Amino acid sequence: MRFHQLFTRTVVAAAAFLVAAVHAAEAPGTAAAPPIASFFSNPAFNGAELSPNGRYLAAFVGAKDRRDGLAVVDLSDLSARMVAQFSDTDIGQARWVNNDRLLFSTADKESGQRDLRFAPGLFAVNRDGKGYRQLAKRNMPFVTNGNDNIDMLPWHTYMLNQDGPQTDEYVYVSDANIVSPGILVALDLLRVNTRNASAAPVQHPGVARSWLLDQNGEPRLVETLDKNLRSIHYLDPATRQWRVLASFDAYTGDDNDFNPLAFGPDGALYVTANHGEDRTSLYRYDLAHNKLGERLVTLEGFDFHGSLIISNNKLLGVRVHADAAGTTWFDPGMQALQQSVDAKLPGTINLITPARRPETPWVLVQAYSDQQPSRFLIYNAETKRMSEVGNLAPDIKPAAMGTRELVHYAARDGLDIPAWLTLPAGGAHKNLPMVVLVHGGPFVRGGSWNWHADAQFLASRGYAVLEPEFRGSTGYGAKHFRAGWKQWGLKMQDDIADGTRWAIAQGTADAKRVCIAGASYGGYATLMGLINDPDLYQCGIDWVGVTDIGLMYDSGWRYSSDLSSDWKAYGMPQLIGDRVKDAEQLKATSPLEQAARIKQPLLLAYGGADLRVPLVHGVKFYDAVKRTNPRVEWVEYAEEGHGWALPKNRIDFWGRVEKFLDKNIGSK
Structure with missing residues (x-):
């Protein structure tokens, strides 16, 4: 099932209506490459959600001179009202409590990890802007002010990413037991009244790590973790007692x-x-x-x-993610509606979301392709009226974007390796300079058929971009995942090199103009690629990358890490390598130990407040590699964590990348 192959590449326009903040800016001209900010600025529009009855739409909107707020659109007349907005922070998430009330949190998009001083907090407000109530504190223990004495839930109370009953004033929220520096120990559940902030804990067995609400929005499943033992408990409605459905290894499964x-x-x-x-x-x-x-x-x-699509107490279909996100409809009426929407939007995959208990014919549509960033629209199934709500990257002109396809090649041991290949728009696609972009994780799925800012930015500068789903990546079966265990710097690295050679053999890439790049594990693979295959890569770009597996186990007293003790004790030894039993292998596959072998130009970028890959990884490696390699560039974003939260740093970093690539592989 490959959803994107069902669609053409023609994108049609629709009318925007919400507020001026979500209108698209004038598209850049075709003669010049789109500016970096078009790819990496924070969008003014950040998504939307229908009310349970489908009469209203909640949307996240902002502007250059205002923080992101929460707006509600009355779909009967398309009138909009800003119901929540702060001067010092942004609205983060929101969910409908019922048809008249919303729960929301905050997210400070102008602060990096180092400068964060407040938790998201929890708030509630009516759809008309009345009935505002703060439910949970934003003040963390080291921040005090006059609000600390107000009777509220603690700062470590978070929204649950699931719908509650949606028929009264109550919601379920999570109470996170977090130890420094950000390691989750347990995740308890609270039932909270959004009018008066009264709360009651949900009783459960064991140390809870995740919850699942049932069809009525009530707690029905809890997953617990004891060392490496993951257990799934079910609250039987007949007995009102918890019972274990299954237990297995949390990290390796069975x-x-x-x-x-x-x-x-x-x-x-x-x-x-x-x-x-x-x-x-x-x-x-x-x-x-x-x-x-x-x-x-x-x-x-x-x-x-994927996920279930339920409306009017009926399972209508399943949202699935194959090469792209799409929908399998069970309901003939929804299948017909899909055809109607697709006829109006022929150039995109169109994800339809109906209201949970609809009283109107409105549905929400998310439209996207490899060249079109996600647009959100509303569609009236009776009048056939369609209106655009907002666009996640309005400055992007789809015609200027490259094409993205899923390709396959054989690794040297015969294993099939999927990979995403993005090619520049127009022109000949032969003997191009190429960036091999390695995903992080590494035990995650790397890519999808969609608009991908990093890859499209590079393609807009004339580069082919290859993103291998090397062994160890998830989403492609157990064999593919397990083949990557304990293969950091070994067969996982070979898969990336084999993909590079495949692209050269296909005539896509110029063998003399290939650079390897990536973040986190991708940064590790970048460094190991320069070490293992110096003839293949002319340069490397590593941001927030692991430089030594030993440092993952122990980053030293000065640097904090958010890797849990359970992961280090039970997960890492099995999936990455045991620091004692596999000591020689870990040393042989350590970029830090092999730094003197890297002679190619190298760009290094790290976050000073990174908890996942602490700064010590970058500092130690930079000190080691610059002794024998004068062509190493270093940048530290002191306020950033594991990646760039601030647009100014994203724009600065990718500007450096553009200059670095142009200097080293951009011209013959």
């Missing part, structure tokens, strides 16, 4: 493990599982007999990843 996805409108539990096969599928779970039931959806070439 043949019988599964992941709870959602409850259907009839109370059935839907899960994803391998069930003896290489790739996961969507199943109904037999709660009476604690076993998998009927298999419902399997994706060709991919593990199942």
Whole structure:
């Protein structure tokens, strides 16, 4: 199932209506490459969500001179009202409590990790802007002011990314037990009244790490973690007692493990599982007999990843993620609606979301392609009226963007490796300078068929971009994932090199103009690529990259890490390498130990407040490599964490990347 192949590449326009802040700026001319800010500025529009009855739309909007606020649109007349906005912070997330009330949090988009002084907090407000109430403090323990004595929930109270009952004033929120520096120990659940902030804890067994609400928005599943043992507990509605459905290794799993996805409108539990096969599928779970039931959806070439689409107490379809995000509809009426929307938007994949309990014909549509950043629109199924709400990257002109495709090549041991190939718009696609962009994780899925800012920016500057889904990446089956265990710097690295040679053999890349780049694990792979294959890569760009696995285990007293002790004790030894048993391998695959072997030009960028890959990784490596390599550039963004939160730093960094690439591989 490859959704993007069903669509053409013509993008149509629609009328924007919300507020001036979400209108697209004038598109850049075709003669010049789009400016860096078009790719990496914070958008003025950040998404939307229908009310349960479908009469209203909540949207996140801002402007250059204002913080992001929360607006509500009355769909009967398309009138908009800003219901919440602060002068010192942005609205972060929001969910409908019911048809008349919203729960929301904040996110300071003008502060980097080092400068964050406040938690997100929790707030509630009516859709008309009245009934405002702060429910949880924003003040962390080291920040005090006059509000500390107000009776509120503690700062470590967070929104739950699931809908509650949506029929009264209550919501469920999480109470996170966090130890410094940001390591989650437990995640308890609270039932909170959004009018008066009264709260009651949900009783449960064990040390909770995640929750799943049922079809009525009530707690039904809790996952607990004890060292490396993950257990799934079910609250039986008949007995009101918790019972264990299954237990397995949290990091390596086993043949019988599964992941709870959602409850259907009839109370059935839907899960994803391998069930003896290489790739996961969507199943109904037999709660009476604690076993998998009927298999419902399997994706060709991919593990199942997606969500249920439920409206009017009916399972209408499943949102799935194969090469792209798309929808499998079970309901004929929704299938017909999809065809109607697709006819109006022929150049994009169009994800339709109906209201949970609709009283109107309005649906929300998210439209995107590899060249079109996501646009949000509303569509009236009766009048066929469609209006644009906002665009996540309004300054991007799709015609100036490159094409993105999923390709496959064989690794040297025969393993099939998927990869994303982005090529510049127009012109010949032969013997191009190429950037091999390595995803982080590494035990995650790297890419998708969509508009990808990093890759499209590089393509707009004339580079081919190859993003390998090397072994160890998830989403492509258990065999592909497990083949990457303990292969940092070894077969995982070979997969990347084999993809580079494949692109050269295809005639896509110029063998003398290839640079390797990546963040986090991708930064590690960049350095190991320069070490293992010096003939292949003319330069490297590493940002926030791991430089030594030993430093992941112990970054020293001066630098804090958010890697938990359980992950270091049970996960890392199995998936990456045991620091004692595999000491020689870890030394041989340490960029820090091999720094003197890197002779190519290198750009290094690190965050001074990074907790995932502390600054010591960059500092130690820079000190080591510059002794024998004069062509090393260094930049530290002191206020940033694991990546660049601030637009000024994103724009500065990618400006440096552009100059670095142009100098080293940009011209013959």
